Amino acid sequence: MRGLKKAAKAKVKPKIKARAVKVAKKAKGAPGFVRLPIVCDADLLRTLVRKKSVRVVDVRRAEDYKAGHIPTAVSLPLARLLENDSPERVVQILEELGITEKMPVVVYDDTFGALAARVAWTFQYVGHTNTALLEMTFSQWKGLGLEVEAKENTFKRAKHPLSVNKEMYADAPYVEAAQSQQGKLLVDSRERLNFLTEHIPTARNIPYTMLGSNGSILRKADELKRMIENRGIPQDSEIITYCGSVGTLSGLAYYALKLAGYNNVKLYPKSFKEWKSLGKPKDEFKEANYWDLSAE
Amino acid sequence: MTRARAAAASQKQRGVSPPKPNPKWGREEETEYFAKKVKLFRQGKISEDDFRRFRLQHGAYGSRLHADYSMVRIKVPSGEITADQIEKIASLSEAFSIGSAHVSTRQNIQLHWVQLEDVSEVMRGLVESGLTTREACGNTVRNVxxxxxxxxxxxxxxxxxxxxxxxxxxxxxxxxxxxxxxxxxxxxxxxxxxxxxxxxxxxxxxxxxxxxxxxxxxxxxxxxxxxxxxxxxxxxxxxxxxxxxxxxxxxxxxxxxxxxxxxxxxxxxxxxxxxxxxxxxxxxxxxxxxxxxxxxxxxxxxxxxxxxxxxVDKRALPKSNGIVKLPMFDKVTKDSPAFERWLHTNTVPQKQQGMFTVFITLGAGDITASQLRVLASAIRELSAEGVARTTPQQNFAVRYVRGSDLKEFFDRLSTAGLANPGALTVASAVGCSGTTSCNLAITNSHRLAKEVQRRFLELGLDTDDSLADATIKISGCPNSCGQHEIATIGFFGGATRIGNTMSPTYTMLFGGSAGEQGELGRAIMRVPAKRVIDTILKIIETYRTERSQGETLHQWVVRIVKGQGAGNVKNLDDMKKVLVPAIQLPPAESDPDAYRDYGSDSKFTAKTARGECAA
Structure with missing residues (x-):
């Protein structure tokens, strides 16, 4: 195992310098700060951490964070965010975490990127656009033998403006209207059997399970693009993603669609749980006993 | 030391062969071609009938009453599958199917409820690992x-x-x-x-x-x-x-x-x-x-x-490390330690001295992605030939496992819930996919087979050697994908009005067998779905009182079919009389569930659509 770690490090190191130079060159507009891509790879994050020019946000449970996390990371368990995710409160959180307006923020979890995606989406929604998902989960990071620390990090409170990006958001009335509107499309990102059981009428299923691939929370852009194009979804469609309850799986789908080059994507964060509680219609498929195929 | 080298070293130590080369059954260009045709079909440029033929020739079968989904049938020629291929199927089942794969009675592996638009992606993944779905369905030579x-x-x-x-x-x-x-x-x-x-x-x-x-x-x-x-x-x-x-x-x-x-x-x-x-x-x-x-x-x-x-596999397969003394007990009971019970019912010595074939008991052929991964790693590290075979009993057989490694193999399977006993016994009931995914199915034969297995293992029937050569096979319609006609006790699904209530029923057959002396079973009587298990148990109970010295359940059933029984039950008429009480249902008003199919909480209706076995 020791040997393996060394090998991994050795492999990662030389790549970092080259990448760092490239990225630094690309950075425009905000002096000193890099403009992050949708997904941040490990090399780039390590460079930024070393240069102390990134805020790493760990969205796992507090006790997991305490047991070890990516260096300089702060802790923001998803549950804490969801207690109150009003834009005003989220901006307060950004400020508490010492995040300034243009500072790159990289979010990670240990749940195949879905929790991180929900947090990243929320940050971007309230105006912190320079937010990215780490390409891998914490377990994978650790498995590669990359740096981990246990010290709890706090940073000086910062000022952050509030600038809600309504384009990213959908609520139930919006979804209901979209059902019959040309060019708008609902995407259910739950697993296949849940989708078959019940879903919002007109929704198409892109299960979150097809979005990642080994070692990466999201597949490469061209693969995602091909898979979504296979479904005959035009590039200029407006897509609204939803999932079962709080917008985590659909958060990941949101970023997958973005990465695939679909620019007009919205998240319905309250998702199917709210839809059902509002007593809205749903499509059910009862003609087959598909659950009995599962070996669980 | 790198991971690859570490793995190589550990393989050498265990004497596992280098992996088999990629068999290259699949072809990359066919995946692109399939994706293109799906688009044309969706755009209305190919008729439904034409597209169906194309789709079937490429191994994608329409799903039950929902044409947007396919069952992707992966051909496994000779049933031989490598650890890499199993891992690939695990990933594909998670990404595009339902997180489980399904071993068929013809040694295929099937992924169900795959969106038609994702079939090309599944095919792409399969090609990487050398597998194909080409000609797994349709009017052509199917999996050999x-x-x-x-x-x-x-x-x-x-x-x-x-x-x-x-x-x-x-x-x-x-x-x-x-x-x-x-x-x-x-x-x-x-x-x-x-x-x-x-x-x-x-x-x-x-x-x-x-x-x-x-x-x-x-x-x-x-x-x-x-x-x-x-x-x-x-x-x-x-x-x-x-x-x-x-x-x-x-x-x-x-x-x-x-x-x-x-x-x-x-x-x-x-x-x-x-x-x-x-x-x-x-x-x-x-x-x-x-x-x-x-x-x-x-x-x-x-x-x-x-x-x-x-x-021809030209790899020099490593030898076993001699004969290992194994607790191959003459007799196990349901209270025997789990390993002993498993050893007794799931392993067979090979002609290669000291080597064993290990059977993985699945429920009607279903296995989850994470179980597939555990299986793959066990094969890679503990099978000297480094491959597994799918079996028509819907299980996996892993060959060339050294006697000295059986305990470790068992322990690994146990961690994934794969170490159930009974693979080579009457408990390993076969069930086609039935109403879980097939257009032709009338009943949920798949779930029934799982229920039979669960009940039989609970009762410890796998430990009774006199039952071991008997087989139970269940199809959800008369079309025999569950191979009910070559079972000792076979069943095929239908719908029968019982009283005033339409009910799922099975026609029960007796005395079928496989092999060169194979014979087809004889239809005996109809049994309501919810009475099938009790009816089989009644047959076993009758056999236990009626059998001759040393006679197995299968032998006894065949003798009854021939009308040559010795005791109170001499022929099928006697048998039917014994079974009549077992098939009775309580009144529908007092027990509506008895008139429903497995896996359903609503009234039974027989619904089928056009089959796709032929295009």
Missing amino acids: MCSHFAGVCPNEAFDATPYSMAVARFFLRNPMCQNLPRKFKVNFGCCEKHGLVKVADIGLVPAIKEIDGRQVKGFRVYLGGGLGAASFIGHPLEDFTPEDRVLSTCMATVRLFDRHGNRENMARNRMRYLVHETGWEKFQKMVLKERTAVEMTTSLATAASYDVESQ
């Missing part, structure tokens, strides 16, 4: 089966696997079989006992014959068998077919079927009907004559694409 004991069976003349592989390669994408009147099935056995050779269009059992003082390899060939709504047992073509005539025999048979088979009546267009209607003796003559024509006219180039030699 081979006994999972081939190569390790103590009673085989020689290993039929390379022949099975060569036949599969020859016919795959071969223009001569792309548009047959109907599907065509080729099954290889290993010995008289193992393999489904009498219920295939062509069945072959390896044999050695002395000709002019020389030991010649060859086969006993059976033609025109098959299971379905009307089933037939295959006919022996000749005493012995030497190996150099295997290809021409197969080609001649396919050509005759192509030329004379019924293309009009879908219900009667399998080759067995042609054989039946022509009369065996006439058909036999036609085959022998056609074979000569094939041999006189086939080009060397065509003949060269049937290459048995290239299919």
